[in-house]
Structure formats: C-alpha cells, structure tokens
Amino acid sequence: MNYPTSSQSFSSMAAVVWPEDDLRVYMQTSDNSDMWAYKRSSDWRFDFDRFDMTVPPPNTDIAAVVQNTSKGYLINLYSVNVEKTQIQQRVLTAGSWRQDNFLTDATLPTIASNQAPGNALIFTGSFPNPRKIGLAAAVWSNGVCSVYCSGNGHIREVSRNLVTQVDSWSYGLQQCALDGICAPGSNLCCVFWDDSNAALYYQTADSVIHEMQYNGRTWSVSTFTQSGAMPGTTLAVVQSHNADRVMIFYQNNDNFICCRRATNWVWEPAVHICLARSLAPFTVTTWSDTTDIHLFLQNNYTIQNFSGSFNGNWVKDQYSIPAADPLINMTALSCPGPRIKLYVQRNDNSLLEFSYAPGAFARDMSACIVATAMLPNCGLSALLRNFGNDYSIHVYYGNFHHILQDRVWVSQTSQWQPDSPIVDVTDLIPRALSVPKLIGTDLAVPGDTKLTSQLSNPPSTQRPMAIAATGWSDSIRVYTQSGDGFIREASYDSHTTPWDQDLAIRLGNIFSQADLELRHIHGWQRSTLPKPCAPWSTLCCLSWGEVGSTQNVSVFSQTRDNVLQEMRYDGQNWTLTGFIQSDVMPGTAMAEVHNDNASGVLFFFQDSYGFLCYRLAIDWVWEPAVRICQAATVTPIAATTWSNGADVRLYFQDKTNHVREFCITFRNGDLYDGDWVLGDLKMTGFLPGSMSAISWPGPQIRVYMQATDNSVREMSCGRDFVYKFYQFVSNPERNEAGKNTAIAAFRSTPWGFISLYWAGSDKVLRQRGMYHNQWLTADLIGDLSSCGPLGAALVGPFTLTQLGAQRDCLSSNITDLGAQNGTLAEFCQKMSDRLPTELKPLAEAAVGGIQTLANSVEQLTTASGTTFDQRVKDCHDQSVTVAKQFKDLYNKAHTILANATNLATDITYQQSTIGLKNDRVKELLAISKVMREGEEKVVQMKQDEVTANQSHIDKLQTAKKDAEEKRDDTEKLRIIRDVLTLGLGEAGDWGSLNDAMKYADQLIGYADTAIKASTEAKDEAQAAVDALNAELTQYTQLKSDLEGFDPVLQSQLTSMTALATQIHELENHAFDVGLALGSLVGKSSVLPVLHTAQQLATSVLAIETVAKTDNRLSGVFVDNPDTMDASLQAIANSPVQTSETDDEGLV
Helix, strand or coil: CCCCCCCCCEEEEEEEEECCCEEEEEEEECCCCCEEEEEECCCCCEEEEECCCCCCCCCCCCEEEEEEECCEEEEEEEEEECCCCEEEEEEEEECEECCCEECCHHHCCCCCCCCCCCCCCCCCCCCCCCCCEEEEEEECCCCEEEEEEEECCEEEEEEEECCCCCCCCEECCCHHHHCCCCCCCCCCEEEEECCCEEEEEEECCCCCEEEEEECCCCEEEEEEEECCECCCCCCEEEECCCCCEEEEEEEECCCEEEEEEEECCEECCCEEEEECCCCCCEEEEEECCCCEEEEEEEECCEEEEEEEECCEEEEECCCCEECCCCCCEEEEEEECCCEEEEEEEECCCCEEEEEECCCCCCCCEEEEEEECCECCCECCEEEEEECCCCEEEEEEEEECCCEEEEEEEECECEEECCEEEEEECHHHCCCCCCCCCCCCCCCCCCCCCCCCCCCCCCCHHHCCCEEEEEECCCEEEEEEECCCCCCEEEEEECCCCCCCHHHHHHHCCCCCHHHHHHCCCCCCEEEECCCCCCCCCCCEEEEECCCHHHCEEEEEEECCCCCEEEEEECCCCEEEEEEEECCECCCCCCEEEECCCCCEEEEEEEECCCEEEEEEEECCEECCCEEEEECCCCCCCEEEECCCCCEEEEEEECCCCCEEEEEEEEHHHCCCCEEEEECCCCECCEEEEEEEEEEECCCEEEEEEEECCCCEEEEEECCCCCCEEEECCCCHHHCCCCCCCCEEEEEECCCCEEEEEEECCCCCEEEEEEECCEECCCEEEECCCCCCCCHHHHHCCCCHHHHHHHHHHHHHHHHHHHHHHHHHHHHHHHHHHHHHHHHHHHHHHHHHHHHHHHHHHHHHHHCCHHHHHHHHHHHHHHHHHHHHHHHHHHHHHHHHHHHHHHHHHHHHHHHHHHHHHHHHHHHHHHHHHHHHHHHHHHHHHHHHHHHHHHHHHHHHHHHHHHHHHHHHHHHHHHHHHHHHCCCHHHHHCCCCHHHHHHHHHHHHHHHHHHHHHHHHHHHHHHHHHHHHHHHHHHHHHHHHHHHHHHHHHHHHHHHHHHHHHHHHHHHHHHHHHHHHHHHHCCCCCCCCCCCCHHHHHHHHHHHHHHHCCCCCCCCHHHHCHHHHHHHHHHHHHCCCCCCCCCCCCCC
8 A cells, every 4th residue: 555655735624533433535646646534543543545536636525424324334535637627526424435426417407597786796806716616504403404605606506306316406595695795705614403594604705704695585695704714725624414503614814724603603712723824724523522633724735624612622643644845725524433534735736634433643544545536626525414324425516617516525425426417607707807918018927036015105295185077968067085085076966057147257258148057057056975085095986877767887996905996876875885905005096987787897007016906797796806907106097998898098107107008809798708908109298197098989099198298188199099189178378277186087978078076285176078079168066075166156255155165164074074083083092002912912922033043052151062053053042033033023023014104195284284273263354344344334324324313313303393383272273263264274274284294294204214223224234244253153163173172183193103103113023033033043144243232232121121021131131241152153153054944034
C-alpha cells in the first residue's frame, strides 16, 4: 500500500463517523490523481484505502453522508465525473464501494430566475473568489435530501427523496425567497431537524453572516447576524439531533476561527478558538450529540484537529496530517462506529477521504481518493443518512462542466457508488466580462503586483464641489456635495413659468415667456438625501422611467471607509440598496452608461491601486469588478452611449494626464461580449478634475473638460470621429469655473435639450443650456449647501420673505451641523478608546519581551565559551520574537494614526464649514440691516406725517368746537327765525345758517378721516419695524448658535491633534525598536548599527509612557545602558544562527 507522503497535499476533504467508532476522512489529492480514504475502526487503528474510481475535477467540493438502512450503514460520497459531465454518487456498503451512479442529463431541471430588479445584495469587491459556488446539504428523517448551492448572488435548492428515489432532483417550491440574498463568493452551511425544518447560513455583501429559516412551508430571514466575518470565510455548523443546540463556525477579520453557540435558538456571543492563516479551509463534525466536537483546519502546511464540546474546552491534537499545498475545501462527517470521515479537496482538484476512529487522528487512519477533476470554484459538502443498521455517505461537489455531483458510499457494501448528477449550476457562475487587450499599447496591464494601494484621503483643500446631473423630458435633478458629506438635490420640474417683466429685464436675453421657460431658472427647489457620504466623495447618478412614480433615480457615492454605495429613489422614497464596492481610490471619479430601462448598467470607477475598473449589472444583479487599465491617480472618468448601450465611449486620463478614449462595441446587445479598442485620442492641457460626456444618434459626441486655465471646454465629434475643441462654456477672466470643479451634463429627450453644470470657486452651481444648437446664457442656480437663494431669486433684490425662507433653511443646516459635530465627537472618543484597548496589550507584550531580552543580554557579560554561544543564540531567538512584537505594535499604531489624521482633517474642514455658515449669517444680517434702515426711514416719514396730521386735527377740532357752538347759537336763531317767519326762513335758508353748519360738519369729518389714516399708517410702519427687529433678533440668535460650534470643534481638533501626535510618537519608537532588534539578527544588515543601548532604552521607556504599560523595563538597560553596547555589538557580529526565522521580515 502506497500511503500519501508527507509532502502530499489535498485539495478537498470530507469526514463521516458512525456509532461504532468508525471514522472516515475522504481526501482528493492536489495533483488530481487519486482519492484517498483514511479510516479508523473501533479498535482505534487506521487503515488507508485508495479509491478505484474516476477522480473528480479540480477545485470542486466533495460531500459525504452516512445513511442508516435496514441492511446496514451506507456511506454516500458525492463528486463530479469529468467524462460523464455529471454529479456522481458513490456508495460504500458492506465494506466495499459500489460502482458510480449517474443521473441522465435529461433529468436536470431548467433553472428559471425569479430575480426582481434591485433585490440582490451585491459583491463588495473584497470577496476573494466571487465566482465560487458554495454548497450545503441536508437530509431529514423522512429521507428527503436538499442540496443548496450559492453563486452570483443567488441560492438554489434542489431536493430528492433518497429513500424512494422515484423522482429526480427538483427545485424547491420557495426558490424565489433565496434569490439575490447572498454575496457572490459566499459559502454556505445549514442546520436541519424534524421532517422539514432547516436553517441556512450565508454572507451578504457587507460580509455579515445571516440566517434564513425554513418552517416546512416558507423561508424567512431570522434576527441572527454575525458581523466582523472575513469575506469569503468558510462556514460550518454542528447541531444536536433536534437542533436545540447549534454551533456555527467562521473566520473573522483578525484571522481567528470563531464559533457561536445557541441553546433553543438563543445565540451567545462569538468566542475565539484558534488563529489560522487567512481564509484557511476548515470543517467541523460531532458525535454524541455535540458532547464531542472535532474541528479540522489546515494551518502551517498541516491539517490540524481541535477537539472540544458544546461547552468549549478546545484542545489541539498533538498530531497532524501533512498538507504542503493549500487545500481548497474540506468537509467532515461522524459515522457509526464511531468513525470520522474527513474529505479534502486539494489544489490539484482531487478529492481525498481520511477515515479514523476517535483518538487516533493522524496516526491510525486510512486515506483514499474519492474523485478527481473537481470544479475549482465550487464548494464541498457531505451528509450522512441512517437506514436501519446501515448508513450512506453523500458527498456533493461540482465537475468541470458545472454539473453538481452526488457521490454515495454505502456501509452495506463499503463501496462508493457511481457519481450521479444533480443540477447544472452554470447560471450561478458569473460570466467572464470583456476587457481590452493592452499588450502593445502604452497603458499598464492589470495584474502588476508591485503596485501599492492608495489609501490616504484627499485633504480638505483638494475637495472640490461634486456634481452629478440627470433628468427626464420634463424634470431635472442635480446632486451636489460641497465637502461636508451631505448630498443635496436641486430639483426642477416642468411648470408654466409666470411672466415677470422685471425678472426678464434683470436676467437679460429674455424676450418672451418661452425664453424664460427655456432658461430653467424659475422654480428650483432643494432637499437633502437621507444618507451622508465622505467629504471627499464624488457623485454619479442615472435615471430611468418617464411617468410619475415610474421615474427612478440612483445616486452613487463614497462612504468614509472608502466604499461605494447606491441610494435609489423609486418615485416615493429614498432607500440604500445592496450595492457595495470596496477597495476603491479615495475620491474616485465615477461614471455610468445604461440602456433605456436600466436593465443593463455599466458602472466605472478607479480602485485603490490606480486601475480603471467597471462593474456590470443585468437587472440590477451586479457582476464582480473587472480591471481595465491603469490610469492617473484620481483620474476623471466619463462614459456615454448613443445606441441603447450597444456602443460605448469611455474617457479618462492616463498616467501622464493625457485624455484617452476606449471605444467599446457590444455584440447583439450582450454586455458580456464586447470589443474594446483604444482610440487614437491623446490630448494634453486638461486638469485632473472632472469630465462629462453625452451623445445621441448619428453619432454625435460631446465631452466637457476643464482646461489648465480653469475654463470649461467642449470636445465634440460627429460620425467621422474627428474631435474638435471649443472654449465657450465659462469665462476664465471672470473666474466662473473653480479649479478642479466637477462637471456634469445630460441630454433630455425628445427635445434634445443639453443641460451643463459646473461650479465656481465660490461653490455656486452654474447652469448653461443648449437648444436647437444654440447655447443659452449661463445662469447661477445657487449654493445648495449655504441656504442661499436659488435660480431666479439670485437675481435680486431680496425681499423680507426671501430672507425669512433663507433663515428657516439656515436653521435646518445648523441642526445638520450639530448632528455631524456629534458624530465627529463620537469618532474622537472611539479613537481615544482604541489606545488602551488595542495598543496597550501589544505594548505590554513588547515591553515584557524586551525585558526578557535585556536580562539575557545582561547575562552575556559573565558568559564564555559554549555558554556564551548558547546565550547569544538565545538572544537571537528572543530578538526575533520581540521584533515581531514591536512590529505588531508599529503596524497597529500606524493604522490608528492614519485614521486619526483623516479625522483631524475632517474636523479642520468642519471648522471651515462653520466659518462659511457664519459668513452667510453676516451677509443676511447686513442685508437685513440695510432693509431695516430703509424701513426706519419710512417709519420716520410716517411718524412726521402723523405728527403733522395730528396738529391739523387739533386745529380742526378747535374749529369744530367753535362751529358747534356757533351752530348751537344758529340753531336757536333758526328756530326763532322759522317761528317768526312761519317756516319761510327755513325754505329760503335765510341767513345761510344751514350752509354754515354743513361746512363745519364736513371739516370735522375730514379731520376724523385724516386722523384715522395717519394712525393706521403709523401703526403699519411701527408693526413693520417690530417685525424686522424680531427677524434681526432671530438672525442674531442663529449667528450665536453657529459661533457656539466653533469652540467645540476647536476642542475636538486640539484633542485629535494631540492624539495623532501621541500615536505618531508611539509609532516612531516602535519602529526604532524593531530596527534595533532586527540589527541584532542581521535582519537590518543594510542599515548601519546606530542603535545604542541608550537609544534602545529611551525608545522603550517612551513606549511605556505613551501606552501607560504596567510592564516596566528595569536593570542595567535603564540604570547604566552604556555598559550594554559591547554585548549588543557582540550579538550583532556573532556567527551563531537563530533557530527562529522571521518569515514575514521586519518592517
């Protein structure tokens, strides 16, 4: 028997165990040549067994399950057969493997997608293998088996009754519930109990682990979540027979294998088990109902076994299985016997089975090859089914032809049955996207591993106003971000613009109501989107739909952790979609093209290594990002299509800041199948700021860019594709365009109206439109962040109503600033908290290590001969260990320092924003003061008029009194007259007594009217003065509120500056100590040995002070360090080699 050698590596594995202590581990060799089974019987001895079967294709998972039947235990092993292009099932029964079992291709159901647009949680860009298919299998007490496979954001469920085996594999009835729920590249694991209950675990695009539960009728998302998981981590579970105890295992971002346990589905916090290499393959299995759990893990070129239980108590087995090459997958089973069967997929895509009894891991175990030619990008799963005294093991994996395979081992025959196909999973594997062939061009080819990532955020002085614009035939939407992280929307909706003769005169070039409406200047509104972005984020947007609620908008932005996100408006509400793209350049430009209904979208951005990239979405299911070429750092990006996505032009700047063009043609509208041609365009003289492109059938293409004189220029071409340049959009002498301004343009249909937007150095949004090939006059839209007037209101003069509206908007802005300041304060506190929680433990270990090394160095002064050499060797070894500790301290300090620096920059910018708000308040106060002074003059005039009227009234009242007295006298005379004249005096008004009385009454009435009018005028003027004074009081209060933020921000800035200085000091000292220790073992031989004992001690003491460590350096190193220099030099010059190597090297 030829056993696997110590250098033999395995690409996939699975394990099973059964009650009689019979354990088997199935392994596929990395060279894809053999499938092995390690088996251990009840006497705790191991046997090796090599399978006589077709080896599965490379990189495909294998799965195994024990089935208890009336005829004994069956082991079902599932794999892929290349020749048959089907999933195969091989059964071990009665100690022998049956022949492979195949299902015909005709029995494979056709997959129908029920994906709804926007439903998918998208690949972040950080998942290591977004094209991988995850596998998980479950079998219930009624014999029904379900296999779950994930890929391309979807999870498919196929089921079959393993008892009757009458029907073929079929899809689950609730398939639509599993569409679009996971990230491409997510692994799977599942728990099952009773006749139909299940819990399925998967990762979403944000790397969070979620759980879907099935109650026998419907799927639903549970409340279980686990954050901090490594993207693409292996997922594994163990459970009790009725699932009242469940443990899930995963790897976190710090490379720890972790587990969480639940009792009756009440989850406890996660705990660490062990440290492993990044994305290490592992699996778990249990017997005795979770009282004995085994975790298998490939680490340090061996397969290790950790034993534990539901209560923890993890112990590493002293023995291990050699595995020189990295494994791809592994899965394990506990079978009757008891036996454990471990199945591993090696990097040669062969499947190997290890089988052993408890307690004999890596000593008395058998190995056999189960399959070869497994699919590289497919997971591995196995399950055991009991039937009577027998059982079967089912191993599931995929073959090169993307067919999921079921390989079965039956205990009755102890043989593997032929593989049987389950389902074609081709549609779960993302299609390869087209990219240009750059060989022979002057552009950098993607894949250069020598590049470094650009992670520093742009300073506040390099944060231009971001602009994105889109619209429909009757509406315009412009989105801006002025460096404060708030995305603001300026909206213009078609309406009948009232004719305003005065406004037309002030605007200029307005001769009719139609001219006024074409300028799109009257009726702008502003609002703020619900989710903020990074202050350095640019913006990108697209729109589709045309009528009312069907009008949709998507806005892409960058978050503070430099992840791209998408907010979508569905005609009623804004929501954050599942789109996530990490590993991007801070401040990256973005561009997109889409077809008419947005069922196909190409989204362009720049990654952190400087490569221009794109992602494709079909029905809003996003493909992973693909690199195109290397470009200038923070290159502007523009893209356009004139043929519903069939023809695309992509513009950017190369490493020498030349404007370049890719011409892309997609065949038959298939966005996967494109021809990329690097155009002849290669232009200089443009700033690395922003650009925008539009086009329409013809084709006619327009590209807008900013020249080095800050003017915005148009580059145009027709069907001859000869580019011409025009400088007309902005006037550099008038400083209309700010440096590095964003530029946005769109063309609305069916009228062909072009709208172009840019910003000045004053961060005021500007608009210019083209209609019938004629450019209209450029207009100011306004500063969306300063609460100033918009559109026509900018023309002036201001009214009190307008000032009141600005006051209300400014008050809302102060509330936003308060919330943002609170967030910054929270960040400051969290940054301060990281020192004791993250740095102090590392500093404690480093100082403790240096003390141990100091003691050893001190002992050299009394050593000689072989004792001296041994102590030098000890010093070498300790130097390596301590150097690693200081390296860890340095790396952690460096990370915190970068975050602190970025936060301090944000606080500085926030201060500037507060200053702008204060300036706006002063402007409003000045305007209000002028208006008040004018009103006060009016009031004084009215008061003078009232005084004059009052004097006149007094005279009239005196005359009225005289007239009344005279009228009384005249009335008496009239009575006497009428009596004496027998009425003839009244008829002829002898003596004109009646006329005199009438005149007096008229005079009194006029005086009363004049008094009333003057009093009303006086009251009105006084009310206006009071109202204006009230407005001024409110403005003063707002100014006081704004100024109140400044000392708060100053305090935050001071604390952040001090924190950054503190961390920087710690970082430098850790770096110095690392170099000093490296020189002792020749790791820093390129540097002169300038690190004396005095300098070393000084750096260590500084670390003690900064990190407030409990460990303290003492002894000669502190009391008399100069005496240690000779010993340090002797260590550095000694030829004695260290027994410990620093594989990673010193920083």
